[in-house]
Amino acid sequence: AQSVTQLGSHVSVSEGALVLLRCNYSSSVPPYLFWYVQYPNQGLQLLLKYTSAATLVKGINGFEAEFKKSETSFHLTKPSAHMSDAAEYFCAVSEGNDMRFGAGTRLTVKP
Amino acid sequence: NAGVTQTPKFRVLKTGQSMTLLCAQDMNHEYMYWYRQDPGMGLRLIHYSVGEGTTAKGEVPDGYNVSRLKKQNFLLGLESAAPSQTSVYFCASSRRREKLFFGSGTQLSVL
Numbered sequence: 274a275q276s277v278t279q280l281g282s283h284v285s286v287s288e289g290a291l292v293l294l295r296c297n298y299s300s301s302v303p304p305y306l307f308w309y310v311q312y313p314n315q316g317l318q319l320l321l322k323y324t325s326a327a328t329l330v331k332g333i334n335g336f337e338a339e340f341k342k343s344e345t346s347f348h349l350t351k352p353s354a355h356m357s358d359a360a361e362y363f364c365a366v367s368e369g370n371d372m373r374f375g376a377g378t379r380l381t382v383k384p
Numbered sequence: 385n386a387g388v389t390q391t392p393k394f395r396v397l398k399t400g401q402s403m404t405l406l407c408a409q410d411m412n413h414e415y416m417y418w419y420r421q422d423p424g425m426g427l428r429l430i431h432y433s434v435g436e437g438t439t440a441k442g443e444v445p446d447g448y449n450v451s452r453l454k455k456q457n458f459l460l461g462l463e464s465a466a467p468s469q470t471s472v473y474f475c476a477s478s479r480r481r482e483k484l485f486f487g488s489g490t491q492l493s494v495l
Contacts, residue, residue: 279426282424305481307483309484315488316474316486316487316488316489317427317474317484317486318486319483319484322483324481363426363427367481370415370432370434370440370480371417371429371432371440371442372417372429372478372484373429373443374419374426374427374428374429375426376424376425376426377424377426
C-alpha cells in the first residue's frame with residue numbers, strides 16, 4: 274500500500290525566506306501526488322497535484338513542487354514566504370482508489 | 385454550491401454510546417472518504433467508498449462502520465464509542481484520483 278513521510282513536523286522561516294517542505298512517498302505503481310494546506314479551524318484545500326505529466330508542478334499562492342522518481346520525493350517550495358503562508362501542510366499519495374496523507378508539517382513564518 | 389456538508393459539527397458522547405455522522409455531497413462524485421485527524425498524526429483514512437452500495441476499509445477501520453446507500457450520502461457510525469475515538473472527523477468526496485473536496489469537520493469528544 275502507498276504511504277507518505279513528511280520530514281519535519283515543524284518548520285520555521287523568516288518572512289521573505291525560502292520555504293522547503295519535504296515529502297517522500299512509497300508506491301508500487303506510478304502515483305498521483307498532492308499537497309494540501311489547512312488553515313486553523315478549516316478543512317483542507319488543494320495547493321497542487323502531480324499526475325504524471327510535467328515533473329515540476331506549479332500551484333496556487335506561489336507554491337511549486339518537483340516530482341523526483343529516483344528519490345521518491347515530492348518536496349514543496351516557495352521562493353519567498355509570506356505571513357499568510359503560516360498553516361499546516363499535508364502531502365498525500367493516491368495509488369488506486371484511496372488517498373493517504375502524511376502526518377503534516379506546521380509552517381511558522383516569523384516577521 | 386453546498387459542496388460537502390457534514391453534520392453534526394460538534395458532539396460529546398459518553399463511553400459506550402453510539403452515534404452516526406452524516407456526510408452529503410452535491411457534486412455527483414463517485415468517491416467518498418472518512419478521515420480522522422489527530423495532532424501529530426495527520427489525516428488517517430477510516431473507510432472509503434467508490435460508488436453507491438460499496439465500501440472499503442482504510443488505515444484505521446476498527447470501531448467504525450459505514451454505509452453508502454445513496455450516491456450523495458456517506459454515513460459513519462460508531463457503535464460503542466471509546467475515548468480513543470475522540471478526534472476531528474472529516475468527510476471528503478472526489479472523482480477517482482482527483483483532488484478531494486472536504487467538509488468542515490466534526491469535532492467529537494468521548495468522555
